[in-house]
Amino acid sequence: xxxxxxxxxxxxxxxxxxxxxxxxxxxxxxxxxxxxxxxxxxxxxxxxxxxxxxxxxxxxxxxxxxxxxxxxxxxxxxxxxxxxxxxxxxxxxxxxxxxxxxxxxxxxxxxxxxxxxxxxxxxxxxxxxxxxxxxxxxxxxxxxxxxxxxxxxxxxxxxxxxxxxxxxxxxxxxxxxxxxxxxxxxxxxxxxxxxxxxxxxxxxxxxxxxxxxxxxxxxxxx
Numbered sequence: 001x002x003x004x005x006x007x008x009x010x011x012x013x014x015x016x017x018x019x020x021x022x023x024x025x026x027x028x029x030x031x032x033x034x035x036x037x038x039x040x041x042x043x044x045x046x047x048x049x050x051x052x053x054x055x056x057x058x059x060x061x062x063x064x065x066x067x068x069x070x071x072x073x074x075x076x077x078x079x080x081x082x083x084x085x086x087x088x089x090x091x092x093x094x095x096x097x098x099x100x101x102x103x104x105x106x107x108x109x110x111x112x113x114x115x116x117x118x119x120x121x122x123x124x125x126x127x128x129x130x131x132x133x134x135x136x137x138x139x140x141x142x143x144x145x146x147x148x149x150x151x152x153x154x155x156x157x158x159x160x161x162x163x164x165x166x167x168x169x170x171x172x173x174x175x176x177x178x179x180x181x182x183x184x185x186x187x188x189x190x191x192x193x194x195x196x197x198x199x200x201x202x203x204x205x206x207x208x209x210x211x212x213x214x215x216x217x218x219x220x221x222x
Contacts, residue, residue, distance in 0.1 A: 026068025058127025
């Protein structure tokens, strides 16, 4: 995919940089067998609507929603008029291709906040905290304590990628890895922000997680 040249942002201007939210919602939810995760419901609303609204309310300038599997059905059954929707025709190749589509569509002079559609515990305060804690030229990721009760923080989502790193990060994205390769090669550029007081940070991959994280109204509407 052809990438646009990124603007160089001086430290003097850095405090004026805005953030675009990119919501990755293209997956088919194959492991769950319930159709696209974007159509899972929480308290009567599709997750894709809920998460997009939290990104905007938390401080993102705008939100880009990247759809893929059954994109036409998702568009027909949810209200996304307040956001820009993009369709990834190669969604089956992994999350990385959706990341690149969102990155390419976002304003070249914005930071990028990447979120997952199957993370129902995401809060506006988590988004706001990441934007507040972010430092120039770095990646800022939400982190959560180990599910088993340990003290170690585990990197999760959302993840804020500084405008000055976007081109470098996108050049390493392949398959389902997203920014993982860049972080592996540049661990000193990563800041973890503890968001354990907001949620567990879990996403939905199994039936057990589905029942626990979406206790009611979890199935797509008919």
